[in-house]
Amino acid sequence: MTPPIAIILLNESGRETAEKLQALYPEALIHGLAGRTEGADVTFQKTASHLQELFRAGAPIFGICASAILIRCLAPVLRSKSAEPPVIAIGDDGRNIVPLLGGHHGANRLAREIAEKMDAHAAITTASDLNFNIALDAPPEGLALANPQHVKEFVVRLLGGEKVRLDGKSRWLSQSDLPFDEDGTLTLKITTAAGKGNGGLLLYHPKQLSIGVGCERGTEPEEVISLIRETLANMGLSPLAVGAICSVDVKSDEPAVHAAAAYFGLTPRFFTATELERETPRLAMPSDVVYREVGCHGVCEGAALAAAGSEGQLIVPKQKSKRATCAIAEAPFRIDNKNVGKSQGKLSVIGIGPGQDAWRTPEASALIGQATDLVAYGLYLDLLGNSIAGKKRHDFGLGEEEKRVRTALDLAGEGRNVALISSGDIGIYAMATLVFELIDREDNPEWNRLDIQVAPGISALQAAAARAGAPLGHDFCTISLSDLLTPWKVIEKRITAAAEGDFVISFYNPVSLKRRTQLHAAKKILLQHRPTYTPVIIARNLGRETESVSFVPLGNLDPESIDMLTLVMVGSSESRTTQTNSGGRSWVYTPRGYSGKMANDTQKTGTRK
Known part of the structure; x- marks a missing residue:
């Protein structure tokens, strides 16, 4: 899948043009240079390396900057003009549109499109475009x-x-x-x-040929690919004319089917057995055996015909190898692979960090950009701003965690690309665990066939540690003080063990409106095992405008001052504070024993390392 368009914003002077472009292409993400721009969907530090990463990934690039900047930044990664994505330079005021690279891979077309919609000038220089209004080496999709x-x-x-x-x-x-x-x-x-x-x-x-495939579970991909290639060659058909690779939906998680589709530059599409059974009158080789096993009289022929439509013709009946079958149908029109059957459902389980754009990983942003449906607590989606424009939101309230996960699984089971989103890291006291718990517990075949990807996010404990200095420099643990799902006796046992083990402890869910006693109890346990001056970090609303981070000694910690948006991190007996900027800025860190190692090295060699 092609990455979303990257609109490169190097200065706020190009903000209006960037927003106009994003309105024209809602899937596009604004990439802003840190320190020079604000509120971008993606923030980057180094222009050249960021542009090169996007170019290598095949992302179309709209650079709101001088042409020379794009040329100098991308020159080191230019290899073959047959494989380069569109790169377009656009003036800050949006009046001049210059396709620099990938002219015959969409850049010229996009430049004309932008110019027409923004009343600008597209500087097209390709000979065939200028003389004949066509780029012969850039045919349209299909x-x-x-x-x-x-x-x-x-x-x-x-x-x-x-x-x-x-x-x-x-x-x-x-x-x-x-x-x-x-x-x-x-x-x-x-x-x-x-x-x-x-x-x-x-x-x-x-692309008017549809290929239906069937195979035994665990068939080697090469067997399916070879069968298709040989069948095409024997019939004198071009592999470039293949518009769809299809099968029955019970094969939607079959690696060999996905590999065969990828070989032809496609994503596989799937039909239910009921849909394939409707094609029975048109089958050349219907099978009662297949019907008893799958619920339709033909998988490969039925899938090929279903993809080719009611006016399509079966031109190659079922062909067999040892463990696979294929058939070919021809449609009287271009086959739009995206609108044939349904795809394997995808569920991306994504942590977006504490809420700050710069703390959201490129992987998370890319998966959100590819998703059609977003499922989350409404506040988390609001934090994503314009990057989710045009996508379907499924908002849920606090306490509706299981509803969220079930909805995400069911939507993905329909063949959609779904992002289940949580703040922080979605695997730490969040939705990822519930995803796999429900799949394991209910054994739903639609859920079992999903393509699932978990994308980590910066957790609250990492964000708090970064703001405070380096409190996690040695061994640490996390403990949730919420007893909604875990009995207090179990939580108390864990606090005691962590205190005795002298771990730095990050307390999640320290209090709630109704739950006020647990942090008091935790403080009492900790004071039995570490000194009263042990530093405690109180971090609230990390990564947001109302962020606050403060330090207090353990003995002075007031649990009544803590709210449900706060993470409390208690240092070990070795944790300590220091100051910089002539005593103006305090930091907390936990030594790893380097000073002892350096002392030993000095004793052994007589020199400091």
Whole structure:
């Protein structure tokens, strides 16, 4: 999947243009330079390295900056123009749009599109675009060029005055300004058949073939791929004309099916057995055995026909290898893979950190950008700002944790790309555990077939430690003081063990409106095992505008001053405070024993290391 468009904002002077672009492309994310911009969806520190990372990932880049900045930053990673994503330079005022790279991979088209919608000027310099209003090596989605290496020679001959003959149907080609003539010496051919082009023949393959596959559980991917390749070759069909790889939904988590689709640059699509059974009258080789096992009379033929639509034709009946089958149907139109059947459902279980954009990982931002549906406590979605524009929100209140997770699992089971979101790290006192608990407990086949990915976030204890200095420099633990799910006797036992072990302890959920005694009890236990001057960090609303971080000695900790938005971190007996800036700034740290090691090294060698 192509990463979302990255709108690069280096100065606030380009803010209005960036927001206009994001309104035109809601899936795009604004990437802002730290210290120079505010409120970006993604914040970066170093322009060159960030741009290079985006370029390598294949993300289209809209740079609101001088062309030279993009050129100098990306020059070290330029390799092949056949694989580069669109890179467009846009002036701060949005009046000039310059496609720099990937002109025939979408940059020219996007530049024209932006210019038209923003009443700007697109500086297109490609010869075929300027003379014939078309980029012959950049066909639209659903049409693949078999011999791009011959485009240059073909265009040179066009510019030399030769005429073109169109063999087949294509609105994209016929509506251009190409010099068409039935007796032309150059040919543009549209066909699903395999072939070889040359300097006078450009061969385009419309993605009108659908391939249905079936296989035994655990079949090696290479067997399925080889069967498809051999079947296409035997029938003289081009692999570039394949628009869909499909199967029955019980195979939606089968690695071999996914590998076969990926081989053709596609994501696999799936149909229910009921949907495939409707294709029975059109099957060439219906099977009662398959019906008894799966619930339909044919998997590969049925899937191929279902993808090709009611006017599609089965052109290759079921072909077999040792453990796999495939069949091919042809549609009278381009197959839109995204609208065929359904995809394997994806559930991204994401921690977004304490709420500050700069503390959200690129992985989390990318998964949120790819999702169609977002499930979370409403406040967490509000923290994401414009980065979720155009996505479907499923808001839940506090205390509705199981509802949230069930909704996320069910939506993903429908074939959607769902992000289940929590602040902090979603695996620490959050939703990730409940996801796997419900899957394990209920054995729902729709849930069991999901593609699940867990993305970590910066947890409250990490954020608090960073603000305070280095209190987690040695062994530490976390303990939740909420007894809603864990009996107080168990929590008390854990506090005692951590106190005796001299761990730095981060207390999550220290108090609530109704629960006020636990932190008092924890303080009493800790004072039995560590001194009253042990530093305690009180961190509230981390990463947000109302953030506050303060230190008190353990003996002076007042549990009544703590609220439910606060994390309390108690140092070990070794933790201590220090000051910088001429005594103006306090820090807490926990030594790891380096001073003792240095002393021993000095004794042994007579020198300080």
